Amino acid sequence: xxxxxxxxxxxxVFDDENLVSCAGLIPVMALAEQAGLSELLDDHVRFTDERxxxxxxxxxxxxTSIIAGLxxxxxxxxxxxxxxxxxxxxxxxxxxxxxxxxxxLREFTHGHVRQLxxxxxxxxxxxxxxxxxxxxxxxxxxxxxxxxxxxVYGHQKQGASFGHTKIANRQVLRKGLSPLxxxxxxxxxxxxLAAVRLRAGKAGSGRGxxxxxxxxxxxxxxxGATNILVRGDSAYGNGDxxxxxxxxxxxxxxxLPKNQSVNQAIATIPDDAWTPxxxxxxxxxxxxxxLISDAEVAEISYTAFASTKHHxxxxxxxxxxxDRNHLDALFPVWRxxxxxxxNTEQVTDADITHRQHAIVESVFADLIDGxxxxxxxxxxxxxxxxxxxxxxxxxxxAPPAPSPRRTWARPAAPPCADKSSTSPPGSPDHKAGxxxxxxxxxxxPTAGKAYGTTPVTTVDKSPPNPRPPRPQSRYQEPxxxxxxxxxxxxxxxxxxxx
Numbered sequence: 001x002x003x004x005x006x007x008x009x010x011x012x013v014f015d016d017e018n019l020v021s022c023a024g025l026i027p028v029m030a031l032a033e034q035a036g037l038s039e040l041l042d043d044h045v046r047f048t049d050e051r052x053x054x055x056x057x058x059x060x061x062x063x064t065s066i067i068a069g070l071x072x073x074x075x076x077x078x079x080x081x082x083x084x085x086x087x088x089x090x091x092x093x094x095x096x097x098x099x100x101x102x103x104x105l106r107e108f109t110h111g112h113v114r115q116l117x118x119x120x121x122x123x124x125x126x127x128x129x130x131x132x133x134x135x136x137x138x139x140x141x142x143x144x145x146x147x148x149x150x151x152v153y154g155h156q157k158q159g160a161s162f163g164h165t166k167i168a169n170r171q172v173l174r175k176g177l178s179p180l181x182x183x184x185x186x187x188x189x190x191x192x193l194a195a196v197r198l199r200a201g202k203a204g205s206g207r208g209x210x211x212x213x214x215x216x217x218x219x220x221x222x223x224g225a226t227n228i229l230v231r232g233d234s235a236y237g238n239g240d241x242x243x244x245x246x247x248x249x250x251x252x253x254x255x256l257p258k259n260q261s262v263n264q265a266i267a268t269i270p271d272d273a274w275t276p277x278x279x280x281x282x283x284x285x286x287x288x289x290x291l292i293s294d295a296e297v298a299e300i301s302y303t304a305f306a307s308t309k310h311h312x313x314x315x316x317x318x319x320x321x322x323d324r325n326h327l328d329a330l331f332p333v334w335r336x337x338x339x340x341x342x343n344t345e346q347v348t349d350a351d352i353t354h355r356q357h358a359i360v361e362s363v364f365a366d367l368i369d370g371x372x373x374x375x376x377x378x379x380x381x382x383x384x385x386x387x388x389x390x391x392x393x394x395x396x397x398a399p400p401a402p403s404p405r406r407t408w409a410r411p412a413a414p415p416c417a418d419k420s421s422t423s424p425p426g427s428p429d430h431k432a433g434x435x436x437x438x439x440x441x442x443x444x445p446t447a448g449k450a451y452g453t454t455p456v457t458t459v460d461k462s463p464p465n466p467r468p469p470r471p472q473s474r475y476q477e478p479x480x481x482x483x484x485x486x487x488x489x490x491x492x493x494x495x496x497x498x
Contacts, residue, residue, distance in 0.1 A: 021086045022072040029068055029092070035126040038064060040119045047107060055107040062104045063116075065096045075374040077102040117195065121219045124194065128223045136188040141225035142353075143216050143250070144183050144191065144360040145232045147205045150372055151176040163201040176201045179372070180208060182216040183363050191363050194219060205235035210244040217248045229253055229343060231357040237340060239310025246312070253341035253354045256304065256316070265302050265316055266336055273298045274320070277348050294322040297351045304340055314342040319351055 038060045045063065047056025069080035080098040082088075089095060096104075127133045134141070149165040151174055162173045178199045185191035194216035197208060213230060220228055228250035232241070237254035245252045256262055274296035302316035319337045326333035343350045 017087050017090070019086045020088060020091055022082060022088065023091075025068050025072060025083075025088075026091060028071055029064070031127075031131075032064070032067070032123075035123055035130060037067075037119075037123055040122050044115045044118050044122075045112065046115070047112075050107050052103055052107070055103040059104070061094055062096055062101055066101055066105070068092070068095075069101075070371050073370065075371055077105070117215070120193075120195070121215075124192065125219055125222055132189070133192060134184060134186050134189045134223060136186040137184075137220070138224045138226065140187060140227045140229065141220045141223075142185045142187075142191075142356075143194070143213065143220060143228060143230045144185070144357050145180070145209055145213055145216075145230070145236055146357075146360045146364070147178055147180045147199075147235070148364055149174055149176045149178050149201060150368075152201075159198070159200040161200050161202040163203070174201070178203050178205075180205075180212060181360070181363065181367075182212055183360055184216060184220050185359060191359055193363065206238060206241065209236045210240045213241060214244055214248055217245070217250055221248075227251075229353070231354060233357070239305040239308055239312070242304075242312055242340075243310050251342050252314075253339060253343055253350070253357075255337070255339045258336070258338065261306070262302075262316070262338055265300055266318060266338070269298050269300055269318070275348060277319070277351055296320055297347050299347045302340065312340075314340055315350075316340055317347055317350055317354075 041060035041063050045059040047059065050056040065083055066080060068083050072082045074080050074082055077098050080101050083092065083095045084097065124133075128137065149163050152160045153175070154160065157177075159177055160175055162175050163178055164171055165174050165176075166172070167174075178201050180197045180199060181193060182195045183191035184194045195212050197212055199207060209232070213236075217228060217230070228248075229252070230245045230250055231253045232255070234255040234257045237256045242252050242254060275298065277295050277297050297317060297319045299315050299317045301313065303311055303313045304316075305311045317339055319339075320334040321337075323333040323335050339354050341350060341354065343353065345353060
């Protein structure tokens with residue numbers, strides 16, 4: 001007995017109309033509707049110049065379908081089929097196919113992304129007011145900013161470039177995109193996303209951080225927060241970000257990169273100013289009750305960015321630990337970790353509060369496991385706009401030459417299409433007196449086929465151009481016809497909302 005050497009081509013499909021694949025979407029989308037998600041999308045998302053007229057129709061219904069798919073674990077356009085599988089159509093009304101949602105997403109520009117930012121801010125405020133999403137925000141709100149590098153592998157992905165990242169404690173160059181995210185949390189509530197911005201992979205970690213931090217502080221203040229602490233690592237410990245935080249009335253806690261000025265400040269701290277703090281290996285002395293730990297903290301007043309107009313005077317808190325590479329040295333060798341803050345807590349509590357900035361990594365872990373798991377390249381067929389666009393019913397009699405890389409839609413018909421021959425010379429259907437004035441098409445000026453028997457001579461009466469003509473692109477842009485189809489208002493809403 002031996003197993004078959006060939007794989008079967010069939011697979012499992014969830015198509016039972018009496019079963020619901022994602023029943024957990026019912027309370028999620030019901031809560032989103034109660035917070036006014038569809039109304040916010042209707043009020044703020046606008047399309048005025050679409051490539052496909054039906055692509056911008058009913059943005060509220062299409063975007064709610066996409067949000068439901070992302071909540072169900074979809075990380076690509078094809079995966080949005082999850083909201084249509086099985087009996088999901090009986091639970092939700094007006095769900096859209098992935099192809100329709102893909103056409104809608106391709107209509108988006110940077111302006112539409114900013115419109116969605118406004119929707120995110122207002123919807124977050126509605127959720128905070130109606131639920132315990134950020135419980136205890138009136139006591140203290142913690143705003144964390146951080147970025148990461150997500151790899152992409154396509155050659156034509158917009159913004160994809162090589163950036164620095166750390167893998168296994170080593171700095172490497174990796175091609176990808178660098179999203180910048182800001183979260184809001186409280187001592188009693190988990191962090192939630194307040195703002196996200198997608199950047200090129202080569203962008204510095206602190207690029208655009210000042211603006212996006214202010215963008216996240218404003219909704220926190222509208223939600224009732226009066227004590228706001230902004231935290232970040234050394235990439236954001238610069239004068240622009242810190243002064244932007246100070247202008248909003250919030251407090252800051254940022255890591256400072258070690259330079260000559262910081263090292264001189266560390267050298268002025270006396271040995272008796274260091275206080276032991278809790279660390280993973282800390283134990284309590286049974287006789288004195290003091291901590292036996294190799295981690296200690298101290299503080300000193302420090303003026304950062306003294307040579308610039310952004311100089312700020314606040315607390316420089318340092319945490320030092322013994323260097324594991326020199327445990328057998330005659331004198332202890334310390335590693336110093338400074339951070340700059342105006343937090344009024346005790347030095348030991350301020351150190352713990354600052355180190356809790358690492359909670360933002362849990363948000364990144366959820367995003368990598370969900371929406372950021374798959375970022376398709378422009379070369380994938382299912383993400384190409386021409387795949388779902390309908391070709392023109394009347395086309396030019398001279399088809400374009402085949403391209404070695406892409407296949408574009410055929411160009412629109414010229415004015416002479418009804419008078420020219422639509423077949424090559426010598427064929428039975430060829431018109432004897434017909435000719436085609438459509439220019440040759442293809443990768444080169446002489447590429448393509450010339451149909452017709454009578455040459456046409458045209459005279460250019462335009463004034464001479466003193467400048468030489470600019471070289472045209474090697475490839476032609478695809479022509480996408482606008483479909484004249486009425487928009488149907490539809491939203492993904494539970495039939496029986498909670």
